[in-house]
Amino acid sequence: MSQDPTNSADVREDRVVTNGFGNPINEPFATQRVGNHGPLLLQDYNLVESLAHFARERIPERNPHAHGSGAFGEFEVTDDITDVCGSKMFEKIGKKTRLLVRFSTVGGEKGSADTVRDPRGFATKFYTEEGNLDWVYNNTPVFFIRDPSKFPHFIHTQKRNPQTNLKDADMFWDFLTTPENQVAIHQIMILFSDRGIPASYRNMNGYSGHTYKWSNKKGEWVYVQVHIKTDQGIKNLTAEEAAKISGENPDFCQQDLFENIEKGNFPSWTVYIQTMTAQQAKQVPFSVFDLTKVWPQKDFPLRRVGKMTLNENPKNFFAQVEEAAFAPSNTVPYQEPSADPVLQARVFSYADAQRYRLGTNYNQIPVNCPYASKSFAPFIRDGSMNVNGNLGSESNYLNNSSKYTFKETERPIQQHQEVWDGPAVPFHWATSPGEIDFKQATDLYQNVLSKQPGQQQHLAHNIGIHAVNARPDIQKRVIDWFTRVDPNLGKDIKAEIAKAASAKANPKL
Ligand code: NDP
Numbered sequence: 001m002s003q004d005p006t007n008s009a010d011v012r013e014d015r016v017v018t019n020g021f022g023n024p025i026n027e028p029f030a031t032q033r034v035g036n037h038g039p040l041l042l043q044d045y046n047l048v049e050s051l052a053h054f055a056r057e058r059i060p061e062r063n064p065h066a067h068g069s070g071a072f073g074e075f076e077v078t079d080d081i082t083d084v085c086g087s088k089m090f091e092k093i094g095k096k097t098r099l100l101v102r103f104s105t106v107g108g109e110k111g112s113a114d115t116v117r118d119p120r121g122f123a124t125k126f127y128t129e130e131g132n133l134d135w136v137y138n139n140t141p142v143f144f145i146r147d148p149s150k151f152p153h154f155i156h157t158q159k160r161n162p163q164t165n166l167k168d169a170d171m172f173w174d175f176l177t178t179p180e181n182q183v184a185i186h187q188i189m190i191l192f193s194d195r196g197i198p199a200s201y202r203n204m205n206g207y208s209g210h211t212y213k214w215s216n217k218k219g220e221w222v223y224v225q226v227h228i229k230t231d232q233g234i235k236n237l238t239a240e241e242a243a244k245i246s247g248e249n250p251d252f253c254q255q256d257l258f259e260n261i262e263k264g265n266f267p268s269w270t271v272y273i274q275t276m277t278a279q280q281a282k283q284v285p286f287s288v289f290d291l292t293k294v295w296p297q298k299d300f301p302l303r304r305v306g307k308m309t310l311n312e313n314p315k316n317f318f319a320q321v322e323e324a325a326f327a328p329s330n331t332v333p334y335q336e337p338s339a340d341p342v343l344q345a346r347v348f349s350y351a352d353a354q355r356y357r358l359g360t361n362y363n364q365i366p367v368n369c370p371y372a373s374k375s376f377a378p379f380i381r382d383g384s385m386n387v388n389g390n391l392g393s394e395s396n397y398l399n400n401s402s403k404y405t406f407k408e409t410e411r412p413i414q415q416h417q418e419v420w421d422g423p424a425v426p427f428h429w430a431t432s433p434g435e436i437d438f439k440q441a442t443d444l445y446q447n448v449l450s451k452q453p454g455q456q457q458h459l460a461h462n463i464g465i466h467a468v469n470a471r472p473d474i475q476k477r478v479i480d481w482f483t484r485v486d487p488n489l490g491k492d493i494k495a496e497i498a499k500a501a502s503a504k505a506n507p508k509l
Helices: 045-055 148-158 169-177 179-192 239-248 252-262 278-283 317-322 341-358 435-451 455-467 472-485 487-505
Strands: 068-077 096-105 120-128 131-138 212-215 221-230 268-276 303-312 335-337
Touching: 068 252, 068 317, 096 303, 131 221, 148 169, 148 341, 169 179, 169 455, 169 472, 179 435, 179 455, 179 472, 221 278, 239 455, 252 303, 335 341, 435 455, 435 472, 455 472, 455 487, 472 487
Parallel strands: none
Antiparallel strands: 068 096, 068 303, 096 120, 120 131, 212 221, 212 335, 221 268, 268 303
C-alpha cells in the first residue's frame, strides 16, 4: 500500500468520535432540546455543523467529463527515446513514475451511465521529479472541432435541451451537419463505429489527439502524437448490449475497473509515440495542428516508449478522483504544447475550470500536489483555502536577497524554436470542409472497417437508430453528409433510419 500523500488519510489513532475540530462528541444522535419536546437550541453546534456541512458536500461537477472513475499506477520506460525527449521520466529504461488515471464519459452528468455512446476521457497525471505532468487525452485519436470558439456550442448540443431538459437528437445532428461544422465527420465515424461504446475502460486505447512538441537535451525538436494502446485488447459493446447494461448496472465500468484492480488483475497499456519533423509537417496534406486528422501510421510509424499499469485503487473516491484536477498546462521540461488552437485553448480552460470547481489553491489538494518534486513559488500566495503553511516567512516576491535559481538556464528555450509572424486576424479553418476533411473518414470506412466483418453495417445501424429521433429535414442532412464519405454508407444509413422509424411506430411491448 502506498504511503505517499496522494493516497493517505489523517485520522485520530484512538478513533474517539469528535466534531470536525477534534472536540469529542458523547451523544452524536441526541439533539439538545428545551425540555422533552421543546424547540432545539442553536448552541447544539454538533447538529449545526453536521447539517451545514452536509448541505455543502457537493462541489460543482465537471462540465464536461463529469462522470468518471480513477486508479493509481505506474509508468515504466521500456525503450530509449532520449533522442526525442529530454524529460527525466524517460531518462533510462526501467525508470518508474507514479501516476493517476481518470477515465470518463463526456456529455453525461456525474451519476449517468457508463456504457453510453460517447468519447471517453483518458487523463493521466504523472508525479515526476520535474513536477506534475498531465496527459489529458481521449479514447479517440481525433475530435469533433478544430476551432476552440466552437467548444461551448458543441458541448451544449451533447447535453440537454434548455426547455425540455432532454437529450436532443435535433441539437446533436443539427450542429454537426451545419456546413462549417461538418469537419466533425471523422470523429463521428469513430464514435458511431463499434469503438463508440468500449466494453470497459480496460479495453480501450488513449490518444493525445493533439500534436505536442517534444525536444531532446540538444534542443532538437519534433512534433509528437502519443498512443496508449490497451494490453487487454479492444472490446466493445453493441448499442443493444449497452442499453441493457445501462439499465441494469449504470456503474458497469466503474465496477469492472475497481474489482479487477482489487483482485490483482492489473490493467496495462503500452505507450507509443509518432514523431514528425517540422520539414515533414510542411509536406503532409493536412495541418498538424488540425485535431480532426490522424497521422497515417505507414508514414509515421508507432515507436514504443513504455508501459502504464494501474495497480492501486483509490482509498477515497472524492479525495482522489473527484478532486483530481487535470490540465494540459501541467507539463514538464521538454514537453510543450504545439500551436494546435484547441490545445492552446485547453491550456487556459482546463486550469480555469479547476479553479472554479475546486478553488484557487486546488494544487494544494493532496492528489494534485507535486509531491515527487515539491514546489517553490513564493509569488503564488494566500487565496481561499490556503492550507500548506503559505511558505511561512518567505518573501512573496522574487528579489535579490532571496536565494533561488532558475532551472530554465540548464536547457534550450523551446519558445525560440518556432518563429511565428503575421497580423492579428480572425482565423477560420474553412467555411465548409473540403475533400481533405473527408479523406480520413473515407479511409476508415473503406480500408479499416471493411476488413472487420460487420463493422460497416454496425456503423450505419448505430447512426440510423440515433438519427431516427431527429427531424426529417435533419435526417436528410445526415444522409447527405455520410454520402460524402461513401455513397454506400449514405444508402445504408437511409435504410437503417427507415427500419428504426418503423420499429418506433410499432413498438414491441
Ligand atoms: P492503419 O491501417 O495504419 O491504422 C488503422 C488504425 O485504425 C489501427 O491502427 C487502429 O488503431 C484503428 N482502428 C481499427 N478499427 C477501428 C475502428 N473500428 N474505429 C476506429 N479506429 C479503428 O491506417 P492509417 O494510419 O492510415 O489510418 C486509417 C484510418 O484509421 C484513419 O483515417 C483513422 O480513421 C483510423 N485510425 C488511425 C489512427 C492513426 O493514428 N493513424 C489511430 C486510430 C484510428 P489502433 O491500432 O490505435 O487500435
